[in-house]
Amino acid sequence: MNGILATDLIEISSNPSVLEDGGFWAVTTTFEGQYTFAKFAKVSRGIAFPDVGEWMGLTEVWESSLSQVEYEKYVEGIRNEIEFGNVYQVNACRILRTEIEGKRSLAPLFAKLLAKNPAPNASFLRLPDFEIASASPELFVSRHGSQIKTSPIKGTRKLSQTGSSFSAKDKAENIMIVDLMRNDFGRVCKPGTVKVKELLRTELHPGLEHLVSDVIGEVQDKITWSEIFEKVLPPGSVSGTPKYTALSLISEQEPTARGPYCGALGWIERDESVLSVAIRIFWKSGSVLKFGTGAGITWSSEADCEWEETELKAGKLLSIAGGLRSDRWPFGSGLFETIRIENGTPQLLSEHLARARKSAAILGYSIPSDREIIEKIGSVDRVELGRLRLTFGETFQVSIDPYVDSKNSARLGIRNCEIDVTTKAHKAFPYTENLKMLTQARVDGFDEVIIVNQENKVSEGAVSNYVFRIDGLWVTPNLDSGVLPGIIRGFVISSGLAIESEISATELDKATHAFALSALRIAQPISQIADRKLQEDEISKQWALKLREILQANSVG
Secondary structure: OOOEEEEEEEEOOOHHHHHHHHHHEEEEEEEOOOOOEEEEEEEEOOOOOOOOOOOOEEEEEEEEOHHHHHHHHHHHHHHHHHHHOOEEEEEEEEEEEEOOOOOOHHHHHHHHHHHOOOOOOOEEEEEEOEEEEHHHHEEEEEEEEEEEEEEEEEEEEEHHOOOOOOOHHHHHHHHHHHHHHHHHHHOOOOOOEEEEEEEEEEEEEOOOEEEEEEEEEOOOOOOOOOHHHHOOOEEEEEEEEEEEHHHHHHHHHHHOOOOOOOEEEEEOOOOOOEEEOOOOOOEEOEEEEEEEEEEEEOOOOOOOHHHHHHHHHHHHHHHHEEEEEEOOEEEEOOEEEEEEOOOOOEEEHHHHHHHHHHHHHHHHOOOOHHHHHHHHHHOOOOOOOEEEEEOOOEEEEEEEEOOOOOOOOOOEEEOOOOOOOHHHHOOOOOOOOHHHHHHHHHOOOOOOOEEOOOEEEOOOOOOOOEEEEOEEEEEEHHHHHHHOOOOOHHHHHHHOOOEEEEOOHHHHEEEEEEEEOOOOOEEEEEEOOOOOOOOHHHHHHHHHHHHHHHHHHOOOO
């Protein structure tokens, strides 16, 4: 932790009285009040974390203890308690878990966290059958002699939102927790010494900005660590206020114990200490790896926004660790390619990789060598017909799922959207907005949508490019309309099956035939745009047949 390396484990205890022996003790406490103290014989300072090898990204799905619906219901329940005057603020958390090889250490993950997400209170603890890799940004208790300090964090936003003031909700929540920590410190400090040294300052962290305050005090003479722990744990910023009521509510509503998450993590040596609030931590026991995330709930909280805050806090670190969300998408951001598998072979793989490498060079992502990619594809179970997804973000991941071709033509709705053309140039995730758009289309009785941009020009769909037959010509919208340069779209243009051109919304009314294009579905005929029927006849069949012939000539895998 911060250049301190302790090795040669001597003793493990759960009794805080051992801390009075003056030795160097690593400390981890659970949110529920269990203590683990580990004494080390050798302590070096100013030491870089050892070279422990490369972290290979996880591949399994992370399962959440609460779904989005359940978490939002939890938030609304807290708001009801606030309305009744029973509580003012509660930190609502959920725990994610995934499988990991029992012998696999988190040390390489911690090394990667130090490089990719340096945090002021990052720390690594390895004990027999238990490990923690922490990227905590929050100081719980630092002590130098009789002087004690805490720096609660309340208020989190993306760096892209900097430049404006934090919301009234964030400020109010921070002040509530400052009052709570002043009260906790008042129980262990000399009267009149507890002060707010700094209120509502901002701290920049990788990808995030936090709202932070500092509370200081002077501890009572002859006070023991046991007494301090009893009075100040668990940390106020991850429990709520009033603390007792918040803890009771958390115990009732959260289905999984938080364990070391939201406890204290760090070290104590005589009357010196640095203890972090154990947030942004990975912890491993046996073959189970866990990660916690949460948000502070006040009366002004909006349930869906609080869920998004838990996603924001988790996304960066889980993208570094690897593994997939419940919808089988990676965490964080990056590039992806969706590739059709036929007879066990990826189709047009070289074209997909060329597009990914072009975007990666512009956006700064790393793409493995062709050999590495092909080897990883080969390590995944094959299917005769399927969807292969390659994702390139903090980690490179591969997934293959069976696929069944639709035998039906598609019905399209029309949606007007403002489009940022620069973002449409790359096949990037998170893909959330596209998938929401597709879901809404299906709720509205359609299979897909045609997006019309702010200049009233036809663009693309949620997951498709389009080609239309207008005035006897096959036409596909040009890239300047806000169109992803799709692989199939590229073949359609290069083979002369269509020209690219600007298409106005009024010209769309003249379309007689159309296809939705994608690497997975190839070309799906369109039977309806809004309430207007399109033709599906010999013209459509011949066009689709010609495209198949061209693709078969190029699909060498």
